[in-house]
Amino acid sequence: MFSQHVLIVEDSLVYRRLLSRMLTQWGYTVYEAENGVAALEILENQPVSLVISDWDMPEMDGLTLCREVRSRQFGHYVYLILLTAREEPGDLTVGFDAGADDFLNKPVEQSELRARLHAGARVLSLEATLATRNARLSEALRQIEQDLEVAARIQQSVLPAHQLRYRDYFADWIFLPSAWVSGDIFNVFPLDNHLGFYCVDVSGHGVGAAMMSLAVARQFLHGRAVERFLFADDSDVASPAEVVRILNGRFCSEEVEIMSYFTMIYGVIDLTTGEGKLCQAGHPTPFIVNPGGEVRTVGEGGAPVGLMPDLSWSDVSFSLAPGERLCLFSDGITECENPDNEQFGQARLQRRLQDDATLALERLLPQFAQHLIRWRSGKCREQQAMADDVSLLVIERTGVNDEH
Numbered sequence: 001m002f003s004q005h006v007l008i009v010e011d012s013l014v015y016r017r018l019l020s021r022m023l024t025q026w027g028y029t030v031y032e033a034e035n036g037v038a039a040l041e042i043l044e045n046q047p048v049s050l051v052i053s054d055w056d057m058p059e060m061d062g063l064t065l066c067r068e069v070r071s072r073q074f075g076h077y078v079y080l081i082l083l084t085a086r087e088e089p090g091d092l093t094v095g096f097d098a099g100a101d102d103f104l105n106k107p108v109e110q111s112e113l114r115a116r117l118h119a120g121a122r123v124l125s126l127e128a129t130l131a132t133r134n135a136r137l138s139e140a141l142r143q144i145e146q147d148l149e150v151a152a153r154i155q156q157s158v159l160p161a162h163q164l165r166y167r168d169y170f171a172d173w174i175f176l177p178s179a180w181v182s183g184d185i186f187n188v189f190p191l192d193n194h195l196g197f198y199c200v201d202v203s204g205h206g207v208g209a210a211m212m213s214l215a216v217a218r219q220f221l222h223g224r225a226v227e228r229f230l231f232a233d234d235s236d237v238a239s240p241a242e243v244v245r246i247l248n249g250r251f252c253s254e255e256v257e258i259m260s261y262f263t264m265i266y267g268v269i270d271l272t273t274g275e276g277k278l279c280q281a282g283h284p285t286p287f288i289v290n291p292g293g294e295v296r297t298v299g300e301g302g303a304p305v306g307l308m309p310d311l312s313w314s315d316v317s318f319s320l321a322p323g324e325r326l327c328l329f330s331d332g333i334t335e336c337e338n339p340d341n342e343q344f345g346q347a348r349l350q351r352r353l354q355d356d357a358t359l360a361l362e363r364l365l366p367q368f369a370q371h372l373i374r375w376r377s378g379k380c381r382e383q384q385a386m387a388d389d390v391s392l393l394v395i396e397r398t399g400v401n402d403e404h
Contacts, residue, residue, distance in 0.1 A: 005046065006117070007031045009039040009053035009065065010083070019052065022110065028117075036060025040068055049076050050120050052104070055084040055095075063098045070099035077127040079120040083108065148180035148207075155181050155210055158217050160188050163362050166195055167271050168322070170398050172361040174369045176332070176390035183209025183262070184330050184389040185217050191230060194237050194268040199283060199328045199393055202262040203304075209389075212260050219247055240266045240279035241313040244305060248281075251306035261306035265299075265328050274320040274397050279313050281305050284331050284346070291323040293354040298326070325361075325396045327353055332388035339378035353394075361394055368392070 006028045010016035013034070020030045031046055033039040035057045042048060051069070055062040062082050069078050082095050085106045095103060101123070102116055156175075164171045171188045183202035188195065200216050202209040223230040229246050232238045243266055251261075265286060267278025278286070282304030287297045298318045303311050320326055329349065336344040352371065356364045377384040 005029045005048045007048045007051045009033045011057045036065035049124050050079045052081045055082050066099035079124055152180045168398055169195055171395045172365055173393045174365045176386050178386040178389050179206050181210035182389040183213050184391040185213040186393045191237055193271055196268050198266040200262050200264045201330045203260055237268045239315055240277050241315045244279045244281050244313045248305045252309040261304045263304045276318050277315040286328045289325045289353050289357050293357045295350050320397045322397050325394050328393045330391045332390035338375050
């Protein structure tokens with residue numbers, strides 16, 4: 001054990017040998033040095049964690065030795081006891097400030113020396129225990145970070161591909177999670193002769209919100225391929241409001257032990273006519289931007305999903321003409337605060353997308369993401385993390401001859 005190895009630093013050969021003989025009889029492994037310079041060399045090469053040093057010595061005194069020990073890394077804590085004949089209270093203060101742990105008055109009494117050594121051994125034992133636990137915590141943290149990296153990749157795999165085209169429709173998005181994983185999730189998918197889309201924002205942050213968002217995404221997958229509740233009995237697409245009602249019933253079920261709720265937009269667009277319907281459930285109101293930069297909102301509010309059973313929602317109809325863009329976003333954008341605690345707001349979002357209405361989406365969205373990051377960070381040199389998850393999904397009806 002480190003606490004059994006003691007270094008005696010004393011310029012008096014007689015006194016050094018006297019202490020050495022005493023400690024050897026008590027079972028310690030003893031090293032000797034005549035000054036601080038020689039002591040540092042021993043500390044660099046031997047497993048010493050307890051030092052008894054004289055205060056006044058040539059070349060390097062005890063105070064300087066204490067300061068040097070505290071400024072270096074030996075892989076373990078070094079407990080320092082200073083020997084001194086000084087009796088002024090201010091001297092003890094100076095010694096503690098230099099890094100000493102304890103003091104012994106000269107001449108040393110055996111019983112007091114032994115008690116001080118035992119006290120030092122207890123401190124070193126506690127330090128070694130703490131170091132072991134810290135190492136375990138560091139390893140656990142490393143494992144958690146690895147698991148979160150995997151979870152983030154899994155969540156990213158559920159998102160749609162960038163720059164998706166479905167016949168005359170083009171979709172792209174930005175996604176800036178506030179942590180490793182996010183409570184935001186969205187998708188665009190073909191639904192017979194329609195284009196289905198949803199945006200979800202689960203309350204809270206982190207792993208719990210991310211798992212909830214994946215549970216919602218799984219429901220949409222089942223609704224398309226297994227249970228097919230995204231379709232009506234006549235094989236037409238189901239009303240978005242009815243789909244939201246079904247999801248609410250499932251996430252409010254007593255059998256589901258999930259204490260959370262989420263806002264969402266779910267909608268469908270007829271791929272031929274551009275006519276669409278959507279249901280807004282507590283999510284920020286989406287809007288449509290036309291090629292001339294004009295904006296119109298689409299939505300009627302509605303309660304979030306998963307709060308109370310037996311709620312109802314309504315559909316809102318809209319039409320997407322060639323060149324128009326349907327923009328769906330989370331409140332992580334509008335509530336994004338700069339260093340002056342000013343929110344980005346929906347007006348800035350709309351204005352930004354209006355001003356760049358003729359810019360291709362694959363250029364516009366990365367530029368907007370950088371603009372939002374700069375807004376968040378302000379004049380700070382380091383990029384500031386988002387306080388909330390950020391997502392923006394844009395669906396554009398391009399027209400037959402329009403190319404991206």
